[in-house]
Amino acid sequence: MTKTTADSADPGPNPGRRGFLAAAGGLVAAAGAGFAMPPAVAAAAPTAAAPPPEATPGSEVAGKPFHGEHQAGIVSPAQGQTYFAVFDLVTPRRSDVEALFRTWTDASARMARGDTAKPLADDLSVAAGDGGEAIGLPPARLTITFGFGAGLFTRDGQDRYGLAAQRPAALVDMPRFNGDQLEPAATGGDLSVQACADDPQVAFHAIRQLVRLAEGVAQLRWTQTGFNAAFAATETGRNLMGFKDGTQNPQTPPHRLSTDPKPTADRDAVVWVGDEGPDWMRGGSYVAVRLIRIALEHWDRTEVDFQEQVVGRHKHSGAPLGGKDEFDPLDLDAVDQDGNPVIPENAHVRLGAAAVNDGAQILRRAFSFNNGIKFTAERWPPWRQGLEYDAGLLFVAYQRDLRTGFIKIFEPMAKLDAMNQFTTHVGGGFFACPRGIKPGEFLGQDLFKSS
Numbered sequence: 498m499t500k501t502t503a504d505s506a507d508p509g510p511n512p513g514r515r516g517f518l519a520a521a522g523g524l525v526a527a528a529g530a531g532f533a534m535p536p537a538v539a540a541a542a543p544t545a546a547a548p549p550p551e552a553t554p555g556s557e558v559a560g561k562p563f564h565g566e567h568q569a570g571i572v573s574p575a576q577g578q579t580y581f582a583v584f585d586l587v588t589p590r591r592s593d594v595e596a597l598f599r600t601w602t603d604a605s606a607r608m609a610r611g612d613t614a615k616p617l618a619d620d621l622s623v624a625a626g627d628g629g630e631a632i633g634l635p636p637a638r639l640t641i642t643f644g645f646g647a648g649l650f651t652r653d654g655q656d657r658y659g660l661a662a663q664r665p666a667a668l669v670d671m672p673r674f675n676g677d678q679l680e681p682a683a684t685g686g687d688l689s690v691q692a693c694a695d696d697p698q699v700a701f702h703a704i705r706q707l708v709r710l711a712e713g714v715a716q717l718r719w720t721q722t723g724f725n726a727a728f729a730a731t732e733t734g735r736n737l738m739g740f741k742d743g744t745q746n747p748q749t750p751p752h753r754l755s756t757d758p759k760p761t762a763d764r765d766a767v768v769w770v771g772d773e774g775p776d777w778m779r780g781g782s783y784v785a786v787r788l789i790r791i792a793l794e795h796w797d798r799t800e801v802d803f804q805e806q807v808v809g810r811h812k813h814s815g816a817p818l819g820g821k822d823e824f825d826p827l828d829l830d831a832v833d834q835d836g837n838p839v840i841p842e843n844a845h846v847r848l849g850a851a852a853v854n855d856g857a858q859i860l861r862r863a864f865s866f867n868n869g870i871k872f873t874a875e876r877w878p879p880w881r882q883g884l885e886y887d888a889g890l891l892f893v894a895y896q897r898d899l900r901t902g903f904i905k906i907f908e909p910m911a912k913l914d915a916m917n918q919f920t921t922h923v924g925g926g927f928f929a930c931p932r933g934i935k936p937g938e939f940l941g942q943d944l945f946k947s948s
Contacts, residue, residue: 560636563609565933570640576693579723579864580700583686584715591658597714598940611636614706631702637695644928648687663948667898668929674911683924686718723864723891737865740808741815767858770897777943780932782895785903788924791889796919807915809844843915857905859894866891877918
């Protein structure tokens, strides 16, 4: 059996997951060397597996570069699937954490290009270096994005790893906002890892291998899967409430919204940490993650015109109330014939607008989730209780400072947003996503060198 090669800056001719079956001569042939299949099974077995689609540059199955100035998965076009995992560190030794980051870096670079997490050995009497569930699959635009929580720096007042002095001021503890019903088992954590791909098995494979490699050093605290519908690249996606989600996201280069004479904010200026941050965070970003359960049964029974008043946009077109096109600017001064604001004072888009938040903006990269059903007591009339969808929004938002980004925007929304009668925040966390990793470096290298 041909085994995969070790990671390097130049992948070269490495066959990776996609070439593994062909390089090994096929699983059927390999099995025949040590095990005999029943005749009927052998007769029915195909002589060769159909090859997966070729990963040509720019195709939907192509890999995304792991190394770069910034971490992938932040401003990358959103994929169809995600697996968000948060870990607690359980080792008392700094050297263990550094070794884990080196191992994770190597494995992530390999998986991002469609390879196994570790090289596969010929010796079948030992555990394999990879679970094998993604062998034969293309990388499906896999990105793996890492974040550091407050617990990496201090926990219970203890500087566990000598990193306390390196905690950025912008990495604040997540406040408890009005209406929060945060579950401790789904909140906080020391490390975050988000795998995104267009194939759920590829995303889960990435997290599964990283969890395995962290044994004895870090353990899972909470996870959440998510998905995005396959809307056309030129379309703004819709969330489970049926409304377009992300229309106001900053762009690079800045663009104008229809007749608005002012361009949108430059995405890079909103997302990336600059000279105001420590060296290891320059070119990185801070992520706010919130698990938001949506009372879909209640929402689905609500009149569409009321839904539009709650959101502040027309449901089908995505246009702001009073507008015709999705990208028409919000006219927050417009009033109707009775003198009432066309976009209500407590509408979601009004309260989230930069114009009412001293220019604060964030880059949303949210996914929907569906965890089945669970017993739920609704917070608002009709106060329904019983088995309901455990579904909603895995809210993921990036910014250069949590204090002037998500916190600035969400504090008034938590108190006044009309959407609160349909949504409940049940978990999440704040994490610092360091700058990108260059070939030959490892995750957090600058952080460990500076302390």
